[in-house]
Amino acid sequence: MKRLFLMLIIFLFCLTLPGTLFHYWSWGGIKPDLVMLWVIYIALHHRPVQGIAYGFTLGLIEDLYFGRYLGLNAISLAVVALLIGFLQQRWYRENIPLTMVLVFIVSILGQTLIMLFAATSGLNWFYSDSFNIIFGISLYNALLIPLTYPLIHRSFTGGFLYQKPKFEHQ
Amino acid sequence: MGKKINPMGIAVLVFAVILITLTAIRLTGIGSEFPNPVGKALDRVLSPVERTIWYIGDGIKDNFRAIFSFRTVKAENEELRKQVEQLKGDNLQLKQHVLAALRYQELDKNVFQSPTLEKFPKIGATVINRNPTVWYQTVTVNKGSKDGVKVNDPVIANLGLVGKVVSVSPTTADVLLILDGEGQVGALVRDNKGKAIFGILKGTYKKDSRLNVSGSLEMNFRQEDEVNPGDLVFTSGFGGVFPKDIPIGVVTGVRVDSTGLMKAATIEPIVNFDSLEEVYLVDMRGVNQ
Numbered sequence: 001m002k003r004l005f006l007m008l009i010i011f012l013f014c015l016t017l018p019g020t021l022f023h024y025w026s027w028g029g030i031k032p033d034l035v036m037l038w039v040i041y042i043a044l045h046h047r048p049v050q051g052i053a054y055g056f057t058l059g060l061i062e063d064l065y066f067g068r069y070l071g072l073n074a075i076s077l078a079v080v081a082l083l084i085g086f087l088q089q090r091w092y093r094e095n096i097p098l099t100m101v102l103v104f105i106v107s108i109l110g111q112t113l114i115m116l117f118a119a120t121s122g123l124n125w126f127y128s129d130s131f132n133i134i135f136g137i138s139l140y141n142a143l144l145i146p147l148t149y150p151l152i153h154r155s156f157t158g159g160f161l162y163q164k165p166k167f168e169h170q
Numbered sequence: 171m172g173k174k175i176n177p178m179g180i181a182v183l184v185f186a187v188i189l190i191t192l193t194a195i196r197l198t199g200i201g202s203e204f205p206n207p208v209g210k211a212l213d214r215v216l217s218p219v220e221r222t223i224w225y226i227g228d229g230i231k232d233n234f235r236a237i238f239s240f241r242t243v244k245a246e247n248e249e250l251r252k253q254v255e256q257l258k259g260d261n262l263q264l265k266q267h268v269l270a271a272l273r274y275q276e277l278d279k280n281v282f283q284s285p286t287l288e289k290f291p292k293i294g295a296t297v298i299n300r301n302p303t304v305w306y307q308t309v310t311v312n313k314g315s316k317d318g319v320k321v322n323d324p325v326i327a328n329l330g331l332v333g334k335v336v337s338v339s340p341t342t343a344d345v346l347l348i349l350d351g352e353g354q355v356g357a358l359v360r361d362n363k364g365k366a367i368f369g370i371l372k373g374t375y376k377k378d379s380r381l382n383v384s385g386s387l388e389m390n391f392r393q394e395d396e397v398n399p400g401d402l403v404f405t406s407g408f409g410g411v412f413p414k415d416i417p418i419g420v421v422t423g424v425r426v427d428s429t430g431l432m433k434a435a436t437i438e439p440i441v442n443f444d445s446l447e448e449v450y451l452v453d454m455r456g457v458n459q
Contacts, residue, residue: 012212012215012219016216016223019310020227020299021223024227024230061212063198064208065213067206067337068199068337071190071191071198075191
């Protein structure tokens with residue numbers, strides 16, 4: 001319970017910081033997608049189905065917080081978690097440079113998905129800046145890894161965010 | 171024993187989820203209203219946090235800049251003083267134009283006085299959050315439904331139009347800026363003889379660059395319409411969302427579009443959206459009565 005509460009608090013900060021703190025640290029107008037980064041961290045440390053459920057739920061809450069285009073982030077973050085679930089078994093997640101590459105690739109796919117879903121749903125859309133935005137957000141997300149990932153990974157593997165297994169291995 | 175997986179069942183489920191999501195996205199776009207207790211609760215919980223971070227951030231930004239770049243700040247100060255003098259002159263000129271064109275009584279107080287706008291009560295509000303993503307140009311203000319704010323209420327600053335309210339929680343409201351291509355404004359251009367040409371004004375934020383914070387506005391006209399740089403743009407009052415005669419911006423350029431049939435005018439907004447701190451929400455109750 002304490003673990004879920006802490007995960008929720010971190011998620012709320014991920015919702016709040018891009019519009020406030022990262023307004024000062026935006027890079028040519030680009031801010032990181034912290035909710036996507038948090039879903040990637042969660043998915044990296046959970047089973048694929050759990051990761052997808054977290055991705056969908058947190059995405060849906062994000063959509064409700066924005067109050068528009070309900071489902072846009074929900075489905076995109078669920079797919080991001082699915083991708084992570086697929087890749088994490090083939091990826092060495094202790095290695096920070098490799099994790100940066102993983103986050104960069106998955107963020108590119110996630111942001112592209114958001115753009116495609118938005119476009120197919122009739123959102124007024126122009127493509128001229130899409131590359132810069134998708135690339136910029138993904139790079140910003142990847143650059144935050146050295147600052148945030150070691151702490152989060154340690155916490156997921158033995159700290160406050162550690163999930164005790166339900167059954168002991170024989 | 172492992173469970174059997176039914177690939178057809180999974181495919182149907184995935185297809186259904188995608189279909190439902192796409193429908194939901196389409197039905198819940200900007201301006202649509204749907205029950206959102208979770209979003210409103212989140213707004214209520216997070217708005218004090220956002221406000222605090224804003225205050226701290228502004229303080230740090232201002233103080234650190236002054237300490238670490240004293241010389242630059244000093245030079246900048248001198249430069250700004252010169253600019254203030256220049257702008258005072260420009261401002262006076264602009265005031266004269268506006269007054270002459272629209273019979274405004276005063277533009278030098280907190281809010282410009284418009285005969286149309288005077289009919290409606292205004293609620294002062296502070297910007298507590300800016301667009302959390304680069305996909306929309308919105309700001310969040312600290313007044314909500316408890317203060318009488320409603321969806322589609324026009325939002326103005328001391329110099330002109332800012333946008334309209336697109337969602338409301340009890341204590342906060344999201345404002346879609348006119349720079350965002352999602353919103354459109356019925357507008358008119360007044361030339362220096364006071365003649366009005368009507369049209370629809372759109373933000374270029376989606377069209378040109380989402381990365382340009384200031385953004386700009388665009389209006390299309392027929393070839394024969396006489397629109398020149400320097401002409402003032404106001405709301406036309408058509409559409410029922412915005413009151414008539416609110417200043418929007420100044421025409422900075424006119425070009426013929428690619429078809430050769432229409433002219434497109436670039437409009438520089440009067441309001442500086444990047445340093446927007448205080449706004450007024452206009453209560454339009456009774457506008458259509």
